């Protein structure tokens with residue numbers, strides 16, 4: 188199946204895969220995992236403290252261990268993104284000095300300057316992304332798409348009275364996720380059909396060349412998707428789907444003691460990280476280190 | 481059982497035109513009159529583009545007539561107040577297995593219809609259990625729906641329709657994408673459902689399936705060309721050929737044999753009937769196992 192090589196990049200991205208190891212983390216209520224995940228992202232974005240972000244990284248690694256996910260597998264997902272991350276970090280490093288006043292200049296050449304602050308900013312960016320990617324991977328490794336959509340719907344349901352379309356949102360996510368493999372299959376079918384008529388999807392020299400070769404697929408793929416969506420809408424209408432109003436539910440989520448425990452632990456950790464950030468803990472640590480070294 | 485004093489579905493002077501009001505209207509149905517009684521099994525056959533799908537979509541108000549009327553029991557399908565009643569009385573199964581599964585877990589997909597109807601929870605569970613049992617998917621209820629085979633997916637689609645507890649099941653080429661084993665399984669399920677009192681309307685290109693019906697409706701260019709019981713319809717081989725339709729294989733074979741064997745019956749429809757006719761001709765009555773035509777594995 189050499190044709191699969193075109194999807195190589197997607198194949199190496201591990202986010203979105205589910206790994207049924209049956210761990211305690213897998214058995215947590217999806218609402219718990221969703222909340223913790225959202226909180227994690229918010230805090231990791233807000234936190235200015237490298238120390239705090241390192242703590243979060245540690246917590247995510249412990250989470251991976253608890254979920255019995257092989258570390259090498261989790262990291263392989265991160266490795267696929269590494270080139271892009273490094274590029275971003277480099278841009279960040281050169282972009283920062285204009286804004287930082289009291290930074291020490293380490294290196295200067297024409298317009299380009301590197302300061303201690305900008306290096307820190309680059310490192311922060313890599314650390315932030317690593318926590319996010321690993322955190323989201325952990326979530327997807329331990330949560331099925333069905334659990335995810337039930338979690339979303341249950342979390343949003345209290346706001347339904349205020350006009351938030353909880354059910355519709357959850358259903359949209361569910362259908363989008365369900366159609367990913369179907370569309371991928373369709374793409375493969377189209378590629379085979381076009382290849383048999385002489386189209387060449389072979390290895391281009393670089394990413395852009397390879398992407399350009401895939402462009403002729405987009406229009407038919409789009410049309411096929413629209414057609415299938417049309418079919419699905421019809422099937423849903425035939426089953427009396429008229430929106431979320433007045434629906435009953437087969438599945439009900441049930442939170443257990445472990446969920447409350449996990450939530451409490453997560454909140455405590457996040458509070459600590461925010462605290463570290465506002466207390467400027469990095470600077471204290473920096474001063475401490477420089478006096479002793 | 482209630483005596484049907486009114487037909488389950490009544491179609492009067494139905495015209496339907498796609499892209500009506502545009503420079504290029506496509507008339508798909510041109511004057512259909514049809515009634516289906518409760519408990520009937522009707523097969524709809526016709527060449528590609530003859531209007532089968534268009535007609536079937538009128539039975540539960542997925543399409544509304546350009547002219548004429550369709551009634552489901554006492555409700556006119558134009559009457560949107562009764563949309564829920566109409567669509568839970570007449571449910572549909574479509575051709576492509578993947579495109580009609582909504583939920584990602586088997587039992588949740590079966591529950592989707594009754595959930596929409598607001599069926600209370602304890603009854604919801606009963607309905608799901610019953611529908612899964614009716615199509616033999618009970619064991620797979622917690623499976624991911626996308627991991628089922630095409631045949632299993634189509635049985636799931638039937639279960640999902642059944643969970644609405646309809647009076648009538650409408651199938652639009654529901655077996656077209658299945659392998660022979662899958663087709664046979666679905667055919668057996670339909671046969672059983674009909675025995676239990678379900679009204680079934682099935683559009684098909686598969687004549688072996690049409691033979692199973694009590695009435696065959698032949699569509700051609702948006703009109704009903706012939707209708708009647710399968711024996712009556714499939715006796716008209718020349719007319720059917722002109723409409724680009726075949727008669728079932730056993731019927732065709734009997735007609736071939738009749739050209740060389742005097743008095744060979746040509747009104748056979750199934751393999752069993754053909755075998756019986758041949759053995760009668762040979763003077764050796766056939767020892768029949770119980771119902772091999774519907775009992776094929």
Ligand SMILES: Nc1ncnc2c1ncn2[C@@H]1O[C@H](COP(=O)(O)OP(=O)(O)OP(=O)(O)O)[C@@H](O)[C@H]1O
Pocket residue numbers: 498499506507508526527528529530531532533534535
């Ligand atoms: N969505 C549509 N828009 C425009 N024309 C359509 C549409 N659907 C069907 N038609 C046309 O209406 C006519 C009847 O189509 P219909 O799908 O009902 O036929 P069918 O008997 O189901 O055919 P098949 O055996 O191919 O399923 C055809 O001429 C077809 O081209």
Ligand SMILES: [Mg+2]
Pocket residue numbers: 532533534652653
């Ligand atoms: Mg059709």
